[in-house]
Amino acid sequence: MASGGKRKGRGRGAGAAAAWGRRAEAAALRKCFLPFLGTEPALDLDVSMDMWNFSYTCLASLWLHRFYIYSVIALGISLWIVVQLFTTKKKGEKSNGNLFSEVVEEKQANGYAALQAKEVYVAGIKIFYGSQTGTAKRFAKGLAEAVTSLNLPVEVISLGDYDPDDCLAEETTSRNICVFLVATYTDGQPTESAAWFCKWLEETANDFRFGKTYLKGLRYAVFGLGNSVYVDHYNTVGRNIDRWLWMLSASRIMTRAEGDCNVAQSKHGSIEADFEAWKTKFLNCLQALCRGERKPCSGKCKKGKCKSQGKQSKESSDHEHGASEYENAEAEELVETSSEEEADAEEVGGTNSVIDVEDLGNVMSHMKKAKRERELEEGVVGTSLSGETAGRKEAGEKREMITAALRDALTKQGYKLIGSHSGVKLCRWTKSMLRGRGGCYKHTFYGIESHRCMEATPSLACANKCVFCWRHHTNPVGTEWRWKMDQPEMILQEAIENHQNMIKQFKGVSGVKADRFEEAMTAKHCALSLVGEPIMYPEINRFLKLLHQHNISSFLVTNAQFPDEIRNLEPVTQLYVSVDASTKESLKRIDRPLFKDFWQRFLDSLKALSEKQQRTVYRLTLVKAWNVDELKAYADLVSLGKPDFIEVKGVTYCGESSASSLTMANVPWHEEVVRFVQELAELIPDYEIACEHEHSNCLLIAHKKFKVDGEWCTWINYERFQELVREHERSGGSKTFTAADYTARTPRWALFGSSQRGFDPLDVRYQRKNKAKDISGC
Numbered sequence: 001m002a003s004g005g006k007r008k009g010r011g012r013g014a015g016a017a018a019a020w021g022r023r024a025e026a027a028a029l030r031k032c033f034l035p036f037l038g039t040e041p042a043l044d045l046d047v048s049m050d051m052w053n054f055s056y057t058c059l060a061s062l063w064l065h066r067f068y069i070y071s072v073i074a075l076g077i078s079l080w081i082v083v084q085l086f087t088t089k090k091k092g093e094k095s096n097g098n099l100f101s102e103v104v105e106e107k108q109a110n111g112y113a114a115l116q117a118k119e120v121y122v123a124g125i126k127i128f129y130g131s132q133t134g135t136a137k138r139f140a141k142g143l144a145e146a147v148t149s150l151n152l153p154v155e156v157i158s159l160g161d162y163d164p165d166d167c168l169a170e171e172t173t174s175r176n177i178c179v180f181l182v183a184t185y186t187d188g189q190p191t192e193s194a195a196w197f198c199k200w201l202e203e204t205a206n207d208f209r210f211g212k213t214y215l216k217g218l219r220y221a222v223f224g225l226g227n228s229v230y231v232d233h234y235n236t237v238g239r240n241i242d243r244w245l246w247m248l249s250a251s252r253i254m255t256r257a258e259g260d261c262n263v264a265q266s267k268h269g270s271i272e273a274d275f276e277a278w279k280t281k282f283l284n285c286l287q288a289l290c291r292g293e294r295k296p297c298s299g300k301c302k303k304g305k306c307k308s309q310g311k312q313s314k315e316s317s318d319h320e321h322g323a324s325e326y327e328n329a330e331a332e333e334l335v336e337t338s339s340e341e342e343a344d345a346e347e348v349g350g351t352n353s354v355i356d357v358e359d360l361g362n363v364m365s366h367m368k369k370a371k372r373e374r375e376l377e378e379g380v381v382g383t384s385l386s387g388e389t390a391g392r393k394e395a396g397e398k399r400e401m402i403t404a405a406l407r408d409a410l411t412k413q414g415y416k417l418i419g420s421h422s423g424v425k426l427c428r429w430t431k432s433m434l435r436g437r438g439g440c441y442k443h444t445f446y447g448i449e450s451h452r453c454m455e456a457t458p459s460l461a462c463a464n465k466c467v468f469c470w471r472h473h474t475n476p477v478g479t480e481w482r483w484k485m486d487q488p489e490m491i492l493q494e495a496i497e498n499h500q501n502m503i504k505q506f507k508g509v510s511g512v513k514a515d516r517f518e519e520a521m522t523a524k525h526c527a528l529s530l531v532g533e534p535i536m537y538p539e540i541n542r543f544l545k546l547l548h549q550h551n552i553s554s555f556l557v558t559n560a561q562f563p564d565e566i567r568n569l570e571p572v573t574q575l576y577v578s579v580d581a582s583t584k585e586s587l588k589r590i591d592r593p594l595f596k597d598f599w600q601r602f603l604d605s606l607k608a609l610s611e612k613q614q615r616t617v618y619r620l621t622l623v624k625a626w627n628v629d630e631l632k633a634y635a636d637l638v639s640l641g642k643p644d645f646i647e648v649k650g651v652t653y654c655g656e657s658s659a660s661s662l663t664m665a666n667v668p669w670h671e672e673v674v675r676f677v678q679e680l681a682e683l684i685p686d687y688e689i690a691c692e693h694e695h696s697n698c699l700l701i702a703h704k705k706f707k708v709d710g711e712w713c714t715w716i717n718y719e720r721f722q723e724l725v726r727e728h729e730r731s732g733g734s735k736t737f738t739a740a741d742y743t744a745r746t747p748r749w750a751l752f753g754s755s756q757r758g759f760d761p762l763d764v765r766y767q768r769k770n771k772a773k774d775i776s777g778c
Helices: 004-038 050-064 065-098 136-148 166-171 190-206 236-247 273-291 309-314 324-336 340-347 357-379 404-412 428-435 441-446 488-504 513-520 540-549 563-567 584-591 598-610 631-641 670-683 718-730
Strands: 101-105 113-119 125-128 152-156 176-183 219-226 257-260 414-419 422-425 453-457 525-528 553-558 574-578 616-622 645-650 687-693 698-703
Touching: 004 584, 050 670, 065 101, 065 136, 101 718, 125 136, 125 190, 136 152, 136 176, 136 219, 152 357, 152 718, 166 190, 176 236, 176 273, 176 698, 190 236, 190 428, 219 236, 257 273, 404 414, 414 488, 422 488, 428 453, 441 687, 453 488, 525 616, 540 553, 540 563, 540 718, 563 598, 574 598, 598 631, 616 631, 616 670, 670 687, 670 698
Parallel strands: 125 152, 125 176, 176 219, 219 257, 453 525, 525 553, 553 574, 574 616, 616 645
Antiparallel strands: 101 113, 414 422, 422 453, 645 698, 687 698
């Protein structure tokens, strides 16, 4: 008991001590917190002291551990911010991938309607084209067929029929992709159909009232059509449209591409191949967009190359990653389309340009690449027209002038193509004279036998794109020879064989005269005027010598853009220069030459013509409302070149062509041509009107030295010419001869003013039934 009492006493003592300690602690807390609580509160005697002690204990604990509490709160806030940022980024990536979504209402079997969100990335494709010759239109239709195969709505629109002021802004929310296929026309100007669209877009891009985000949301791609021969204006329109759309915050879905009509410089060998390569890349890009695997443009593009393409490729599908290395290399080659002008102005940094540090590597790489290309161009130019070589390329590296598409187009027109750059075709006058229905104006003026004339060319390329080109510009253009070259022996042999094969097709045809058919199997004349610029062919002199060795006379036509080649030309039976206009402005408008110094070349060519000793001819083509009012200027050009003859012919209307705006209204009547010739003859006293060929709407003005004893001698003694040219060759060129040495008397029926008006009385003029008399030419 004693021991139990002691333990009980000790328990009470301990409890009392604890209670006293709690009271002391509470008292201390009250003193501590009184400054915050104000005056000491009046405590109710009925409230338990233990409760107050507990409250003050909690407050004191919180105060003493306040720094730990602050740290925990700060950590929690930081974690919350990190979670919010991560969640927002995920949502942003998802919204970028899902460009658009629409709500589709689906009817259920029980009649109720349920709303289901369906993602739509591409609603359709709109293909806009601006074309002059029809190439861009053809490409647009081909692209539309390819897009249709992807089960996407597609619309092909001519820019001439589109009002951008009312419609283009709608494409920012239409979910469509706009594709622009635009050609560059003369002097870097847009085609007629695209002129208004380009003018509106340029003004809008530079008008502060529209704002820089006017077309934000519009997605587009651009493919330009041009010719790199026009160095200063190559694909200007495509580049401008691309830049103006970008300035208005439209988004590129892929890099701008540029097709090149110049097969020597085209990346894929022809503009058709350039387009096919771009189309394949575009369709792959389009499929990726439809699957939601492509991001929109980052909006930070500095030029025609989309800066976000590299990032997009990392996020593309396995299908795109599985493409072959060749396809990837080809696509990468395709996107490098910026010109040196853009590189200098935008990458290297003009006075107003800013280069990001992250772009410096790309800039330096591009500059090195451009330098290498310039060195190659300077060191490996190929054979120039003057016969000089500057780092001649291996023959295997040069491309053929005739591409597959060009071969198809020319073959459909009746050409028999030879090798890689030559051709032959049967003239309609050859067919006519075979049947005894009359010969061409050369038969009337110079006595050729039209059924024995072979129309050919050793060069399909030309340095002009004349508005009245009777081949509708299906032939290539260029200012110098940059293609593979065939040997003249092969060209002549195949030309003769093809010509004979075409003649053979007339065997047994009703109306064909047997004697003329037999004669036609042996060509006696060659008109090097089929198409293109024959004098561009580097081996033109060898080709002419081969013609003469085969007893074939030569009639060579040049467009007066190669004066040095005219001077270096070996004797020709008759050398023509086309004088299509008499002033610099009208020549540029009509011939549309490629050379910058075209006018000086034109004048120098006429001076070179005056130095030739054999027969020379000016060929004037009259285009009503274009060049018929320049009589005095024409007379000045005659005094400069001193030609032996001047042929004046009304332009021939060859049908409607998107390459030219000529119509029948531009074809002068024969009486109008006669009046022009009479007025011109009055201004050049050393010349007179000699011959007329009404059927071809053509007249001949001849120098008076060909009027011997009152009789005109405009015809040619072809046998005498062959003798003279052989003597010239045997003497090594020391023995020369002149035009007067191989003349022949002109028959009366060929003279101007005769009742036959230039039609050979040995033939019978044929008039088609139910057709009015045609005096507009052939």
